[in-house]
Structures are given as structure tokens and as C-alpha cells.
Amino acid sequence: MMEAVQEDIVIVGGGIAGLTTSLGLHRLGIRSLVLESSDSLRITGSAFTTWTNAWKALDALGLGDSLRPNHQRLSGSMATSTISFEAKGHEVRCLQRKLLLEALSNELPSGTIRFSSKVVSVEESGFYKLVHLADGTILKTKVLIGCDGVNSVVAKWLGFKKPAFTGRCAIRGCVDLKRNHGFGTKFKQFFGRGFRSGFIPCDETTVYWFLTWTLSSSSQEKEMEDNPAEMKRFVLSKLGEVPDVVEAIIENTDLDGVTSSPLKYRHPWELLWGNISKDNVCVAGDALHPMTPDLGQGGCAALEDGVVLARCLAEALLKEPSGEKGERDECKRIEMGLNKYAKERRWRSIVLISIAYMVGFIQQGNGKVMSFLRDKVSAYIPGLQLKMADFDCGKLIIS
Template sequence: MRSQHQQIQRLNVMSSATGEIVQEIDLRAQGKRGTHEARCVSRTALLLALEEELPRGTIRYSSKIVSIEEDGNAKILHLSDGSTLRAKVLIGCDGINSVVARWLGLAKPSDSGHTATRGRAKYPDGHGFEPRFLQLVGQGFRAGMVPCNDTDVYWFFTWSPSPDDKDVDKSSAATKQFVLTKLRSTNVPPQVLEAVERSEMNDVLAAPLRFRSPLSLPFASISKGNVCVAGDALHPTTPDLAQGACTALEDAVVLARCLGEALLLRTGDCAAEESHRVVEAALRRYADARRWRSAQLTGASYAVGFVQQSDHPAVGFLRDKLLSGVLAKTLLMMPDYDCGTLSSSGAC
């Protein structure tokens, strides 16, 4: 993964109203647990890397869960293709519209009031940009661009839609034109405009941003019996801290460790009921370990996005003059977290 994705060295936060850099941070700074390392990783590359670690045939595609039925301690999963699966343990990683989260009774994700679009610009002969993350704040939107490697640049744009924006997400062409119009009305660098213009139409997507209220997570039913949730099914969040996939990987490490320790402690050919109790206890430990971290991330991400995007004069003044450093450093503080290792000697 490191060989495919460039390490980002700096974060520059720019006011889109004035074009001035209001904060600059070294993304290689020393954290509590070592030197920070920031890279813009392709989702496809990450998924392929994870898939390669699994035995062939482990992943079953086009298998969306429609409903869950109980049969004793087992769970019967009814899939969209009409087939069924019988599960001794059910870990719901089925995204923001999770059927498993709904079965557990978790609060429905809330509308953040923001919409986001993103794209990838390709420079076949090389883009020549410095390894820095440029972030634009204010004027009612939040945007940014960051190189992924020598030829690809990722960009994003979030805003609070108005009634006049109702047709923006009707087509990728309309979305792209909307972003360019907004950016051209402000003091953004020309390379940002170029990156958006270079994006292929199928690379430009738009969607409303939703998140699970952090107030609901500390006491939420993250696990019940032999069922739990992880990833976006647990903590759907706005992308303002760029920690969605990272947090899902944290979930995976903690969950695997808790289950691994529980299975190692089982005594020989234990009865099915005892095995169920062992798994249930392991999932409870996982839930307890992840609920506060999940609440912290979803809350911080929403707060950062709200302040950085606001076009209110008072908020803008505080952001540019007083809070820019705090907001930028949050990007380093939140990932500076140790979820432990997969070693069975660690605690959940």
C-alpha cells in the first residue's frame, strides 16, 4: 500500500474568501504513539489488499441482507437473491443502511444537512504537485485536494444545499458544473479548478451526508447475543476527519482480538450453549471497547465540518482567527489512537 500511495507531508488550510493560508501543519509530526503517516489511499486498492488475505471463495458478492430470522441461537439471513445463510455469529458490516443495525435497535442515521461530492483527476504525464493536503474552508462550503500518487489527485467538495440546488445531483455533469461555479466565485488556486475539470464524469458523485448521533452511541445496543455491528453500520460519520475506513479497521482489530481470546479460552468440545455464552461475552467486550471511540469520532467529525463550512460572519471570524489551528490539529489528534494488536495477550 505504501508503494502505491504517496505520503502526504503537510496540511495547508486556506480561507476560500481571502485565498490566504490560515494554518499549516506538518503531517509527519511526532504523535503519542510514533510519527504520523498520512496517505490518500484508493478504496479499491485497500479492498483488494484485504481480499488477498482471505481464502478464495470467502467473499460472496451481491448478497445484501433483506431480513434476519432467529432459530434458537442461530441467525437465518435472508438475502436479496432469494438465498439464505445460517450464522452462528453475525457481524453486521452492511453500511449506513444496515439491516443488522436496525435489528439491534440502533438509532437511525441523521441527516447532517450537508451534501458532498468528490472525484479523482488523472494526470497521465504526472501532476507535479507537492505532497500536501490543501483544504479550503468558509464561504458556505468545504473543499480540498490531495495527491494519491504521481498521476492521480483526489478532490472533494461539501456544502449545505438550498432549494435552488435541487437539480445538482440529477447528473454528474450538473454536479461538476455546480462545483466549478462555486469555486470560481471564490479565491481558490487554479490547480483546484483544474483538478475538478480534469475529472471524468463517472468520477464525480454527489450524495447527502448522514451520521449516527454521537449522543446515541454510549448506551446503544451495539451487540446482542451473537450479533454485533462494525464499520459504517456502527458509526456512520461525515467525512470531515477522513477517518471512516481507519475506524472500521480499528473495529476489525478489536473485534478479532476479543473473539480470538474467547475462542482460545473455550474448553475442548464445549457444548453449543457454552460456546454461545463465550461468543456473547466477547461481543459485549468489543461493544464496550468501541462505543466511546465511535461517539468521539462521529461527534468531532460533524463539529469540524460544521465550523469549517459555515459562512456565518461570526463563525468565520472565529474559525480563521482563533480556531483554525485547533480544527487542523484535530486531524492529527483523532487518528493518534492505539486500538492494540491482534495478539491474544492484549485486552479488548
């Protein structure tokens, strides 16, 4: 058996939650190691809506001001009704995932991210955890943080089940037209039977778009899997009669910029009774709260997680030792710090998962009853989105 290499803090997953947590710890003077299974930053996913709560998290990390110039502020949302973000005092932008991950990673010390490092299992060794990688490497760590997405190895170790499939899928894309897209600063949405689509400007020339729909058969997703040309045709067929500018956005998107994925979520009651943290292990981001995209809060919540987790863990690690000395005291403090993080994030995660699922169910439901509900309720959804975004994860300050 290969000899284990010791690391104080190991973060599994180099996505939004993982890099945010690592940078938060770095800002507070604590080193961590990020294990990323890919051979480079995972910049797929195009873009995502960053609401007020996300910008508060980015400001806490010291990244907000560097990202704002490349992402124009959205003035409002247009669907069944129009709502002004600015009038409500909210900052909403569409943030390109590639630029966010690069900004996070560029602020980390060299060697923080270890690429091509796929975790296959976790083993206990006293209070320590042994993290086994696909290449045979074994890491022995005092703190293990799972930010490894919906199929999280760490979440499985904590006892969570695999996320549930909603019966819906999403196709996403992002295109730089190299000219003014004509959308202004409004988030435009379209609805139909069993589908919802949106077009969100990132800047004056770049637009992020998505379409979520209810599968009509189990083979429908497989027919489009790894076939972006078919995905584009499917999106255009679903949209039907739309303005020329909308059709042009889809047609001009490069095939390598189009992705499809099933929409999954964690049952809220799992978070009510499950272990977000246990001993010196915890989860964050999609490993904690996979949710449907109907509130646009998945990436935003991952940023919140990272800031809160870094603060709670740093408070534990930097706290003056109590009466007990040495390793036993440190183990106790780590466990208390992760428990504090879990307590802060449990209800926030439950609420976001539940409301996102409810909104998606209403907006994309079929039948006369659901159509009636959609017509009555849809006007209130933008306000609900703003209410969920009215949240402050706090600063990176040790009390």
C-alpha cells in the same frame, strides 16, 4: 420454506469494515462468509485520507508494506495555517479505495466473499440467527456481523435508528493526470461560506478531491443526482478564483469518477445507550458509527473496528472451554467476545462522531458568529485531527 444453510460467521457487507474483519479472522485461523449485495467489489468512493491509526491497523493485518509504495506520504496540510505531519511523527497518506479493497480481498481464501447477496431481514432461531437474502436463500449462523453501511439492516435489528442528515452533501472525485500534478506532498484545503474543499495527492500523478457544502434547498441535490457533469460545474462555481492546477484537477476528472452523497451521522447518545452488540450480533464501520468526513476518520475507524472485532471474537472462539460443555459454552463465549469489542469501540466511536460533527459545523457555518469562530478555530483543527489519529487498535494477537 427453503432449508437454511449453516455458516459459523456471517459478515454482511463487503466494504472496508467487512473485509478487514474477515481478513483479521482469517489471519487468526477462523473462516467467515462475507455477503456483498453488489455483483463485484464496491470500489466507488475514490479515496480517503489514511492517518497514523489506519496504518497501524493495516500493519496489524499485514497489508501496510504492500500499500505504501503506491501512496506517497503527505508532508503536511495547508489551509488557514500549515502543519507538518512528519514533524509531529505522523504517517498520513491518501489511500485509493479500489487498491485497498483489492488488497483485502486478494488475501482472503477463495469463496469467502459471496456477491449479489442482499440481506433483507434477520430472524432469531434460538441462539442462532437466520439471515434471509433477496434470492430466497436462508443462512443460519452462530455469529452475525453487520458491516452494511449507513442503511444497515443489522443495525436496525439491534435497535438503532436511521442516521441523521446533516443538511450537507459531498461531491468527490479522483483523477490520474498521467503527469505530475504539481501539488507536491501537501493536503490543500479551501474554505468559503457554506463549503469546504480539499485536494489530496495519492501519488505523483493521482489526486483525490472533495467538496462539501450546505444545501440551499431540498431540490438542489436532486438536480445533480446522477449528473456528474453538473456536479463538476457546481464544484468549479463554488471554488471561484483558484490556481489553474486546481481547476485542471476538476476538469480532467472523468465523469464516471465523480460521485455525490448526503452526509449523515449517528447521534452520539445512541451509541451511549444503544446495543453495539446483542447476543451473537454486532455492527462495525458505518453501520456502527456513520460520521461526517471532517476529521477524515470514517474509513480509518472502520479499519480499527475490523482489527479489534477479529481479535475479540477469535479470543472467544479459540479459548479453552470452561466447565460447561458444547454449544451453551460456545454461545456464552461468543456473547462475551462481542461485548468486549463493543466496550472497546463505544467511546472511541462517540468521540469521533462528536468531534467530526463539531468541526464540520464550525468550518461550514454561515453568519458573522460562525465566520468569527471559523477564523479563530480553524488553525487548531489540523492539530485536533492528529490527536484523533494518535490511536493504536493493537495487534492481531490472542492473549
